[in-house]
Amino acid sequence: MRTKAETLLAQTDRRLLSGREYRGVSRIDGPLVYMRNTHAVGFGELVEILAPDGSHRSGQVLDTSDDVVVVQVFEGTDGLTLPATGMRFMGEPLTLGVSEQMLGRVMNGLGKSRDGSGTVQGFTQREVNGEPINPTAREYPRDFIQTGISVIDGMTTLIQGQKLPIFSGNGLDHNQLAAQIARQAKVRGSSGDFCIVFAAMGVKYDVARFFIDSFEETGVLDNVALFLSLADDPSIERTITPKTALTLAEYLAFDKGKQVLVIMTDMTNYCESLREIGTMRGEIPSRKGYPGYLYSNLAEIYERSGKISGRSGSITQLPILSMPNDDISHPVPDLTGYITEGQIVFERGMQARGIYPPINCLPSLSRLMKDGIGEGMTRADHPHLANQLFASYSHVKDVQNLASVIGEEELTTLDQQYLEFGSFFEKKFVNQGFDEDRSIEQTLDLGWEALSKLPSEELQRLTDEEIAQYYGK
Amino acid sequence: MKERIIGRVKRVNGPILIVKDIKDAMMMELVRIGEQQLVGEVVKLYDGLATVQVYEDATGICPGDNVYGSGMSLSVELAPGLIGTIYDGIQRPLEQLMAASGAFISRGLTFDAVNHQKRWSFTPLIETGATVTAGQILGTVQETSRIEHRILVPVHIKSAVVSEIVEAGEYTIEDILATVVLSNGHQEQICMLQRWPIRLPRPVDKRLALKQPLITGLRVIDTLFPLAKGGTVAIPGGFGTGKTMTQHSIAQWCDADIIVYIGCGERGNEMTDVLKEFPLLIDPRTGHSLMERTILIANTSNMPVSAREASIYTGITMAEYYRDQGYHVAIMADSTSRWAEALRELSGRMEEMPAEEGFPAYLPTRIAQFYERAGFMKTLSGNSGSVSIIGAVSPPGGDFSEPVTQHTKRFVRCFWGLDRQLASSRHYPAISWLESYSEYLGDVKQWWNDHSDGTWYQSRQKIMDLLQKEVRLQQIVKLVGPDALPDTQNFILEVCSLFKTAFLQQNAFDEVDRFCSVEKQVKMLSVILAYYEKGLEAITKGVPMVKIRRLKAVQEMARMRLTVKGDELETIDRLQLRLERSIDQIGGIYEN
Numbered sequence A: 001m002r003t004k005a006e007t008l009l010a011q012t013d014r015r016l017l018s019g020r021e022y023r024g025v026s027r028i029d030g031p032l033v034y035m036r037n038t039h040a041v042g043f044g045e046l047v048e049i050l051a052p053d054g055s056h057r058s059g060q061v062l063d064t065s066d067d068v069v070v071v072q073v074f075e076g077t078d079g080l081t082l083p084a085t086g087m088r089f090m091g092e093p094l095t096l097g098v099s100e101q102m103l104g105r106v107m108n109g110l111g112k113s114r115d116g117s118g119t120v121q122g123f124t125q126r127e128v129n130g131e132p133i134n135p136t137a138r139e140y141p142r143d144f145i146q147t148g149i150s151v152i153d154g155m156t157t158l159i160q161g162q163k164l165p166i167f168s169g170n171g172l173d174h175n176q177l178a179a180q181i182a183r184q185a186k187v188r189g190s191s192g193d194f195c196i197v198f199a200a201m202g203v204k205y206d207v208a209r210f211f212i213d214s215f216e217e218t219g220v221l222d223n224v225a226l227f228l229s230l231a232d233d234p235s236i237e238r239t240i241t242p243k244t245a246l247t248l249a250e251y252l253a254f255d256k257g258k259q260v261l262v263i264m265t266d267m268t269n270y271c272e273s274l275r276e277i278g279t280m281r282g283e284i285p286s287r288k289g290y291p292g293y294l295y296s297n298l299a300e301i302y303e304r305s306g307k308i309s310g311r312s313g314s315i316t317q318l319p320i321l322s323m324p325n326d327d328i329s330h331p332v333p334d335l336t337g338y339i340t341e342g343q344i345v346f347e348r349g350m351q352a353r354g355i356y357p358p359i360n361c362l363p364s365l366s367r368l369m370k371d372g373i374g375e376g377m378t379r380a381d382h383p384h385l386a387n388q389l390f391a392s393y394s395h396v397k398d399v400q401n402l403a404s405v406i407g408e409e410e411l412t413t414l415d416q417q418y419l420e421f422g423s424f425f426e427k428k429f430v431n432q433g434f435d436e437d438r439s440i441e442q443t444l445d446l447g448w449e450a451l452s453k454l455p456s457e458e459l460q461r462l463t464d465e466e467i468a469q470y471y472g473k
Numbered sequence B: 001m002k003e004r005i006i007g008r009v010k011r012v013n014g015p016i017l018i019v020k021d022i023k024d025a026m027m028m029e030l031v032r033i034g035e036q037q038l039v040g041e042v043v044k045l046y047d048g049l050a051t052v053q054v055y056e057d058a059t060g061i062c063p064g065d066n067v068y069g070s071g072m073s074l075s076v077e078l079a080p081g082l083i084g085t086i087y088d089g090i091q092r093p094l095e096q097l098m099a100a101s102g103a104f105i106s107r108g109l110t111f112d113a114v115n116h117q118k119r120w121s122f123t124p125l126i127e128t129g130a131t132v133t134a135g136q137i138l139g140t141v142q143e144t145s146r147i148e149h150r151i152l153v154p155v156h157i158k159s160a161v162v163s164e165i166v167e168a169g170e171y172t173i174e175d176i177l178a179t180v181v182l183s184n185g186h187q188e189q190i191c192m193l194q195r196w197p198i199r200l201p202r203p204v205d206k207r208l209a210l211k212q213p214l215i216t217g218l219r220v221i222d223t224l225f226p227l228a229k230g231g232t233v234a235i236p237g238g239f240g241t242g243k244t245m246t247q248h249s250i251a252q253w254c255d256a257d258i259i260v261y262i263g264c265g266e267r268g269n270e271m272t273d274v275l276k277e278f279p280l281l282i283d284p285r286t287g288h289s290l291m292e293r294t295i296l297i298a299n300t301s302n303m304p305v306s307a308r309e310a311s312i313y314t315g316i317t318m319a320e321y322y323r324d325q326g327y328h329v330a331i332m333a334d335s336t337s338r339w340a341e342a343l344r345e346l347s348g349r350m351e352e353m354p355a356e357e358g359f360p361a362y363l364p365t366r367i368a369q370f371y372e373r374a375g376f377m378k379t380l381s382g383n384s385g386s387v388s389i390i391g392a393v394s395p396p397g398g399d400f401s402e403p404v405t406q407h408t409k410r411f412v413r414c415f416w417g418l419d420r421q422l423a424s425s426r427h428y429p430a431i432s433w434l435e436s437y438s439e440y441l442g443d444v445k446q447w448w449n450d451h452s453d454g455t456w457y458q459s460r461q462k463i464m465d466l467l468q469k470e471v472r473l474q475q476i477v478k479l480v481g482p483d484a485l486p487d488t489q490n491f492i493l494e495v496c497s498l499f500k501t502a503f504l505q506q507n508a509f510d511e512v513d514r515f516c517s518v519e520k521q522v523k524m525l526s527v528i529l530a531y532y533e534k535g536l537e538a539i540t541k542g543v544p545m546v547k548i549r550r551l552k553a554v555q556e557m558a559r560m561r562l563t564v565k566g567d568e569l570e571t572i573d574r575l576q577l578r579l580e581r582s583i584d585q586i587g588g589i590y591e592n
């Protein structure tokens, strides 16, 4: 057993030893490098990898013990050799230097410049993994963000500080929607200091380009920090990209008081990279080969959003993920839905019918909507109206099923009215242009116009007064 | 405590450490790791090694770091001051963590769970010379305006004679209140503060039969699938189907004396919501703020996974402590699946052999042990108290055939299955009336009949029958359309549809609707059944169904849950009279 003095000595040793270079590793397996005979290395320590060609890469300690240290290398292990690979253990966790100058810059997943305009200046060092926000320190988000998109504002209202993912599929218009939200989002009656942090994981260059162009057109590019880890970048880099992005977002929101919108695409690629590492390490997988800790891991990302009482900023997250096979019960959308404060669900059939945005409002949900709508926030009739639209539209689906069996002609008059309502709802209320920016009043009025296709007795979620005021007007 | 070194770190794999040079470490011993003093617990001992589970983020722990033993198991502090507090999974008060480390939770911080300096006004109930036994009430402290905290003789003191007891007055929880002499002549001192290891159930005299329902104020639960005080229930459902809202509603309005709400691996904002909202809500039964009966535990999804595993036990131990004082406690765990997943993650890192879907083979045992801590008990002091457990389950993909739901189902006696379809159409609470069940029906039948002029059991049966019939009729309609059914059968569809909107649905955000008293439930069910019986009679006489459906009284019935306030229940009686009269009237026309 060591004495107190020995302990102190060991600590000093460790500080002296950190930064010391070791050469020669014992094993390289995918993004993981194993090294023996080092000094005692801390769990989660930042590692600098010296490649045989003289380049430097960064990594993090995944597992440490008396005899071997396992390091994941974020830039990948291509070109590393057993004898000539060097490592420096830095004695501290992975950090990112953050500053407001990062707005307007294009960076890689680790926050290093990739736009050719020189090194990215970061003045304050922050741990990339972050620390959990104390629930008592949070402020419950309540401020309505008007996106100008009826189905979102009316039915799945976005709130400042919310984490609201888009569940989409390959080839659907999620990028258009995210860009439109980024362009149009405003909190009415506030001229908050807005900015955007964009993280791309494993998407193609075109996707990144599309967003950059869209930001450029609206002239906000100077207010956007882009962290790109694209399809042809090492897949392991994706596992750190959202954390890097959120580290900056936290700084901008909670130190600098900005209203930060974080767009992250595509979370499914992020999860696949995690799965790769898990498999490589021989971990026991849970569903579909994804690691058992995927839920906690995603939570460490998504929970880095919200508001903190006494500070003016906020982080609103808009993660985009593609559902493999359009399957909402796939682990990635499933675990995401269990963590985020709702979800916006795309439906392929709607896009095929020419509806943009192709959002099916029934499986979609905004959990924070309840406290952000109604009198003094949107309009007094909003909560009941939304409820009624949901109830009626879900009945439309039943009627459509029935009609497909017995034929439309056989339907009762009432059911035919429901079909008419459904069609108006999809084509006029949900459907809108890429550049169409509707006010919340326009949205709600359209909702009433749709409901006016139904007899008033059917509207049991609305009060008599609301019906008297808006129905058929 | 820092001085006893039990070993040194050999390996760090996330929250699981292997510690070497082990000699006298105890199983389940609470330990501190490294100079950062991170909290951990010994979970395995073998060959001079120990496996230690760390309750905080393990970043920075190094092989070679010292591990310090505390000599005791992971325990909670039990004393006045628990109520109204929000804790993390290992009973650290989050308010104090915030005061120490700001908005973000730092590591290696330790605090007392309750204030050791605060003075409480203590009133003794025992005199010098009296003989006391384990669990007996020594005296009382008014903890909140609602809760009288009863100070108990510690459980290890089987029987003793009080040699000294303080007078009524102000004392801290560490002040000695009484000195007792055991039968072997040893002296023991008793103060308010006691500790109890979280993984050990607190002893009781015996289990009693369950007879009283836990009234939740939610109609679908109380009327159709009641939970008994001391009972256990699972609420499984995919994301967004309403587990948390159901738990919040029950925590707000149920008739338990004390609520322990555990946010286990769920959202931070949801805990903030409870924390900010509960103090403002007034309990309709007592007129006190709801926070005066509530203890919160928040170990949110982004907080360390080992502490999530512990949070369930921390919560239930506090619940048992208030039960032992003679209270009815309801404990909500949202979600037990996250706890099971924490077990899985830790087990995986310990490289144990997995059973189904990577879960450890001991998962069912752990689930059973947890739910077994519920019950209606005769306490050691001879009073009765209960712990009811309401556990949310989050099945992957919303599929109830997965291990956690299945094993939970084996050990609970009540099941409120949430239905994705209902939730999508915004039928809330989305508790499926076809998939749910309660094995407490027989137990609470007497109570309910006593509170409903003897009608409850029968009425419930009638409406359940109609709901079953509806399923078959719907199948026919789906094939051939509604016109194929005679009006007598279409009317069943009509009544069921009304029952769903008027009774089963309940809006948690509506001032009036969110809580429904027993009396209101009885009356509402009565008027709906009257509608069915009277209406059917009229239809058999030849009255077309549309005529009945369009009656103004029927429209009113559809909205009575929202319009009739708790103190205006005669409105429903009058509505029923009017309804019956108008149906009779139309019936009369057709008779001639």
Ligand SMILES: Nc1ncnc2c1ncn2[C@@H]1O[C@H](COP(=O)(O)OP(=O)(O)O)[C@@H](O)[C@H]1O
Pocket: A365, A366, A367, A368, A370, B237, B238, B239, B240, B241, B242, B243, B244, B245, B246, B428, B429, B430, B506, B507, B508, B509
């Ligand atoms: N009784 C209810 N009344 C009104 N809305 C409800 C009710 N139950 C659920 N909801 C709605 O459903 C959403 C999801 O419910 P929640 O309990 O958070 O689901 P889960 O915990 O199962 O994921 C809530 O945000 C709310 O909008």
Ligand SMILES: [Mg+2]
Pocket: B243, B244, B245, B266, B334
């Ligand atoms: Mg929930």
